[in-house]
Amino acid sequence: METIFALATVRGRSGVAVVRLSGPDAVPVAEGLTGPLPPDGRTLRKLRDETGLLDEALVLVFPKGRSFTGEPVVELQLHGSIAVTSAVLAALGRDQRARPADAGEFTHRAFANGRLDLAQVEGLADLIDAETEAQRRQAVRALDGALGRRAESWRVRLIRAAALIEATIDFADEDVPVDVGPEVEELLVGVQSELRKEAAGAGMAERIRTGFEVAIVGAPNAGKSTLLNALAGRDAAITSERAGTTRDVIEVRMDLGGLAVTLLDTAGIRDTEDEVERIGVDRALARARQADIRVHLVERGAEPLMSVEPQDIVVLGKSDLHDAPTGAVSGQTGAGIDELVGKLTDALSEMVGEPGVAIRERHRLAMIRASGQLDNVLSQMTLLSEAPDILAEDLRDGIRAIDSLVGRVDVEQILGEIFSSFCIGK
Ligand SMILES: Nc1nc2c(ncn2[C@@H]2O[C@H](COP(=O)(O)OP(=O)(O)OP(=O)(O)O)[C@@H](O)[C@H]2O)c(=O)[nH]1
Ligand SMILES: [K+]
Numbered sequence: 027m028e029t030i031f032a033l034a035t036v037r038g039r040s041g042v043a044v045v046r047l048s049g050p051d052a053v054p055v056a057e058g059l060t061g062p063l064p065p066d067g068r069t070l071r072k073l074r075d076e077t078g079l080l081d082e083a084l085v086l087v088f089p090k091g092r093s094f095t096g097e098p099v100v101e102l103q104l105h106g107s108i109a110v111t112s113a114v115l116a117a118l119g120r121d122q123r124a125r126p127a128d129a130g131e132f133t134h135r136a137f138a139n140g141r142l143d144l145a146q147v148e149g150l151a152d153l154i155d156a157e158t159e160a161q162r163r164q165a166v167r168a169l170d171g172a173l174g175r176r177a178e179s180w181r182v183r184l185i186r187a188a189a190l191i192e193a194t195i196d197f198a199d200e201d202v203p204v205d206v207g208p209e210v211e212e213l214l215v216g217v218q219s220e221l222r223k224e225a226a227g228a229g230m231a232e233r234i235r236t237g238f239e240v241a242i243v244g245a246p247n248a249g250k251s252t253l254l255n256a257l258a259g260r261d262a263a264i265t266s267e268r269a270g271t272t273r274d275v276i277e278v279r280m281d282l283g284g285l286a287v288t289l290l291d292t293a294g295i296r297d298t299e300d301e302v303e304r305i306g307v308d309r310a311l312a313r314a315r316q317a318d319i320r321v322h323l324v325e326r327g328a329e330p331l332m333s334v335e336p337q338d339i340v341v342l343g344k345s346d347l348h349d350a351p352t353g354a355v356s357g358q359t360g361a362g363i364d365e366l367v368g369k370l371t372d373a374l375s376e377m378v379g380e381p382g383v384a385i386r387e388r389h390r391l392a393m394i395r396a397s398g399q400l401d402n403v404l405s406q407m408t409l410l411s412e413a414p415d416i417l418a419e420d421l422r423d424g425i426r427a428i429d430s431l432v433g434r435v436d437v438e439q440i441l442g443e444i445f446s447s448f449c450i451g452k
């Protein structure tokens with residue numbers, strides 16, 4: 027195994043920058059700059075190469091088996107300037123015993139050494155990318171191994187069921203009737219209902235990762251773009267007194283109650299002779315239909331122009347122009363904006379519901395695959411006495427699908443995909 031090194035923090039100015047080394051020669055390579063290091067713990071050292079003094083650094087030594095990667099690791103906490111980190115990385119690069127790390131290579135080694143399972147690696151990737159509170163909560167739970175623990179409980183029960191079926195195979199030639207059917211069924215039905223529940227929740231977890239879409243829709247000049255700007259707190263969209271101003275869909279990313287949301291401003295909906303505006307209206311309708319929530323901005327006495335789904339919000343605009351009821355908004359004065367944000371946050375939280383342990387499409391697909399195999403077994407329970415090997419085979423496929431969640435099987439193909447999202451030094 028080669029020794030690798032990389033800057034673990036962002037390149038640029040900062041109080042501290044961390045350079046990490048991992049591998050069998052991590053300590054001797056670091057000692058090339060620091061002089062002799064203790065086998066464990068932290069120490070303050072001057073770093074020198076043949077040109078002279080490079081920096082003074084806090085040096086952390088993690089022995090094999092007690093580090094993030096499982097290998098010997100040294101972390102150099104440097105002064106966080108581009109010149110210092112460049113000089114130290116260059117000095118490390120001159121040591122033949124070490125080479126720069128590839129993207130995600132530290133985490134890859136942590137996985138290879140059993141420090142993290144596959145779902146935890148995904149959690150780590152998400153935690154590094156987390157921008158909102160909901161993303162952080164979800165990722166940290168994954169990193170903590172929540173999915174791995176659940177998968178283990180499914181695995182144990184399915185292996186028990188498989189053992190019962192196998193026992194039937196062993197007894198098949200003899201005239202000993204062993205009715206393991208009821209217990210097998212109970213085990214499978216239990217696991218299956220949990221799988222289905224988790225698979226259903228995984229879609230929402232994926233949305234927490236990627237974000238929700240909220241579309242503002244309504245008639246031309248309803249004040250949609252003005253409302254978007256008020257919600258975004260900046261002039262993201264052009265507004266004017268001319269009906270038909272907005273044509274393209276305008277997207278603004280924001281954080282609503284800890285959830286990542288893309289707010290969409292759309293063209294005012296009307297029949298029009300203007301070909302370009304008509305394209306805009308078509309886009310507005312298409313994007314708004316796909317959005318998770320539509321905010322229907324209406325003028326006094328007007329009706330929403332699209333069908334109103336249960337999670338949608340209908341809101342009266344330009345409240346500053348008339349005696350508006352509560353709940354009305356004015357993008358111009360900002361009145362009612364906080365209440366609208368509150369309603370949106372509530373609607374989104376309700377959609378999110380109770381958090382599950384599955385957070386990726388990959389997890390959802392594996393659970394559906396496993397659940398499908400359990401379906402096969404359950405629908406063929408009458409074969410238990412004549413052809414138990416058929417049931418055992420389907421059940422093994424189901425267990426394999428569950429094992430793929432944490433990376434016991436199908437590892438290589440999944441790894442490539444996961445690590446493609448990592449950056450150097452992670
Ligand atoms: N008094 C008042 N005027 C508003 C308010 N919101 C928007 N307006 C005005 O209404 C006109 C249209 O506003 P926009 O935000 O461009 O409306 P829009 O719905 O995006 O219009 P289109 O993109 O053309 O469909 C502009 O003159 C705005 O200044 C409001 O809350 N109060
Ligand atoms: K307008």
Ligand SMILES: [Mg+2]
Pocket residue numbers: 250251252263264265271272291292293294
């Ligand atoms: Mg507009």
